[in-house]
Amino acid sequence: MTKEELRSYIDSTFGSQLKALDTGRHDPMYEIEPQNLVKTCQALCDDEKVKFNFLCNISAVDTTEKFEVVYSIASLPNKLRLDFKFSLPYENAEIDSVQEVWSGANWHEREIWELYGINIRNHDNLTRFLLPDDWDQGFPMRKDWDAPDFIRLPEK
């Protein structure tokens, strides 16, 4: 299945859930509704034609106005790649865990929770692991977080 075929297949089969975006480079990028997250993921994973059974990466982005959570998935048997994302408001950001679809999401979600402060629903082990256990200085990957002991680069 080429990229074009994948695009048209996604449009025809999952058109209601995945909306194509034009920001993605090289691989197709879609937008989904956060409340449908687990359902969509399960559908993508179970669909025989695409079978996205491999989670490459989950990455949160702080754009200073909102959070974006980007899921990069791949299909091992069909050799396909796909990204999809959704936006979250800055306040009380919360997403569902996709652990039941891809078990490997566990640590990726933990990391998002720890570094961005996005709460994960239905996650079995939300504990600190990259930062010290007694960390109380906020969420370091947010853009407004600043450390006093950073070595600054000269201003350009």
Place this chain on the structure above:
Amino acid sequence: MGVFKNLKELIKGMGITGKHLGRHAITIQYPEEKWTMPEGSRGVVVLLSDKKTGELNCTGCGLCEKACPTGAIDLDAPRGEDKKRVLKKFVVDNALCCFCGLCEESCNFCAIKMDTRYEMSVLDKKELIWDMGKLQEMGKDVDYVDTRKKKKPKVAKKPVVKPTEDAKPEAAAVNPGDAKPAAEAAPDKEPEAPKSPDKPAEGDDKKTESGGEN
């Protein structure tokens, strides 16, 4: 017979280690013997001086400072009365330096180079902050191929390449006066240049010897 096969394999393993027992060591005794670093190996940062005049090549354009990913370079070159930059301060903090070589690549005036020397251990971290004098001293005998002559026309036609606001034209404004003596010095460099490939060749021979014995 599993037992005999296993015994055979065990003896084979002993044979391989035993074979190595009589061979020469491939390591070297470090402080006494030293490895010849290949040309272009990235060691400490030095400032290059003009071989003829003995002055620093640096024009103080600040490109290296901007290129440095760790902020190890601190330089100050205010413009003098004749709108020319005067290099006041050039400090490299070797404790911050990550030896990426971006400063050397960003420089258009052959002023900064990563030398092949790599030994810089000191007892106090503060001694790793090298000022201009030390950097010049370190770079005094460093061979380099002067490319400043070639750079000059390239800078002139810079706006054609990309419309982005490049730092280079700014530097070019400072350039002409400084670049002239360098252009004269360039022919002197030519006889020296072929020497440099010889240097790594020694190291190469040594390496192949030990490699062949392996």
Place this chain on the structure above:
Amino acid sequence: MGKLKTEEFVVNMGPVHPATHGVCRLMLTMDGEKVVKIEPVIGYLHRAIEKVCENRTYPQCIPMMDRFEYVTSMSTNQVFSQACERLAEIEVPERAEYLRVIMLELNRIASHLIFYGTTAMDMGALTPFLYGLRERELIIDLFEMTCGQRLTYNYIRIGGVSKDIPKEFIPKCREALDIIEGKLVDYEGLLNENPIWLIRTKGIGHLPAELATSFGVSGPVLRASGVDYDIRRDDPYSIYDRFDWKVAVCQNGDCYDRYLLRLEEIRQSISIVRQALDGLPEGNIKAKVSPKFKPPVGEVYSRIENSRGEMGVYIQSDGTTKPLRVKCRGGSYNQLQALPYFGTGGLVADLVAIFATLDVILPEVDR
């Protein structure tokens, strides 16, 4: 006589332990010598590379990425440069692509040689470690000759490579490949059929393909479990589709297969490097990229096949000189995550063997 009362106890394996290859802590619940539960505790090497990259320009990120996975720095350079090139749609010159493939594959060989050494060392055989590093040295010398550094190369740049190879590179590279190929016989003679090695690794740490896929385990570990998937072939990047090579796959998914598969990958990589050296064209080594590289707004997740599995970088650009977000994904991250689900049940010595054959390195996990 009543049943003997026994008790499980917790042992901290790490953060400083000879077998954890860095500062990883495994909290083991043990029943005598038997491992009942594993809980990996990471973060001892967290250097916030992603945050640091957000405050650097794109070319400045590459030296940072070197530190992300320092055993195969070339692939970190490649994955970041590739992401930037895809963002800005830069065409990489032919010669640069060939040089990249040569360097990436040499780096893969070097990494697998370290794997060979450290795995053997974790099982108690100390000599193979030195032999593995001895041949790795030949490759490292080639890198130093080319780009000037032995570990953090900063060689592959956005749009090409930083320097052309010196004249003596090609003969020396061929010579090094011949030596390594010859030494592989020694390596295999020392361990492959050694009965102690066999009982230590065969049938130990079986990782089923299902579990591996669902945990995102990738690379040699996934292929050893029987999943025929290699990004170099199945999601081709650079110019891997031009070479003739085989993806090594094993079926059992135990420690022995993971070990054998990596030795086979060394052979395949040698073949790729030879082909690339034969086909190396003349020409430019770097596309024209402004020092103030500004990709257009957009986002990309680029991934390559590293010696530890899928290495990916997600970059979101907001059109300035600095990336809005850089997320690094390393193969070890997911492999360590899957460890508690298939590493238990054996003795502590088995756990050491499993951990070694996963070839986890901690900078990639903690970033």
Place this chain on the structure above:
Amino acid sequence: MSDNLGNLELIHVFYWLKELLLSTGLGEPYVTIVSYVVLGAVTFGVLALLALFLVWWERKIAAHIQQRFGPMRTGWHGWYQTIMDAVKLLQKEDVRVDKRDKFVFFWAPVVCFVAAFLAYVVMPFGNQLIVADLSIGILYVLAVTTFTVISLLMAGWGSNNKYALLGGMRSAAQVVSYEVPMVAAILTVIVYVGSLSMVDIVEAQSGLFINWFIFKLPFGPIAFIVYIIAATAEANRVPFDIPEAEQELVAGFNIEYSGMKFAMFFLAEFVNMFTVSAIAVTLFFGGWNGVFLPSWVWFLGKTFLVVLLLMMFRWTYPRLRVDQLMEFAWKFLVPLAFANLILGSIMKYLGWYW
């Protein structure tokens, strides 16, 4: 055989010393006491030096197998490196765990150290060169070498450390298992000699090398292989070094020891290695029997060759797992050793040997 070079025999030195003592006019009992004290001191000193030498030698062998130099800084090829190491360890702070079992923790290295040296009471270093020719020589050796395991258990228990405890337990299990095939292998020899005395065993092998038990016995090589495997386990060396398996238990039983206590464990390990090699030489390679050279040279030379073999094991093979180790001992070595013993005894009874 060694009559032509008889005056090179070390034993003459001791005879001369005894003469000297007697000439001073001391009574016979005092002379005996003094001479045994001197003998003990000399044996101890020689063995301590031997252990230091073995440490250096092992490092050199390892280095050359791995194409390195090894110690090179102290003297010619670093010959006094281990002496300097011992001096360094002497000066080191003796770090003690807070919640240790004080008595056990303190005495463990001492027991280990002493047990390692005890076996040399009956070790025939050369023709007549033996501290005491006990009639139960080999039995005594077997008894005292097993003391080591008690010290390792003590170290494991006293350290109050889980790794150390695991190491101690492993060592106990291992030594108990490997004692059985080891004794069976030794019995094969004793059945032929008909005596437990070390001197008798050596003298039964006098003559050419064809008389050495490894060649003379019908299943001599098998007995030797069983013995050397069990001996490697006894000396806690790779591939059976599980009590201190570095990659699993960090350092096993000696994890909490530092300074001189650690040095005692360390030296005892090398003395143990020498002990098992010396017994192997005595039992299978004719002890001090040999031509042209003095007997003690033959003994030391052969022993060093066996030590070299043990070192080659260590630097070639991976380590066995603890359960595999037991399995190997009980399911393979013990049956093999006993079959060997029974077959050998039958053949001895029938007189089928030369």
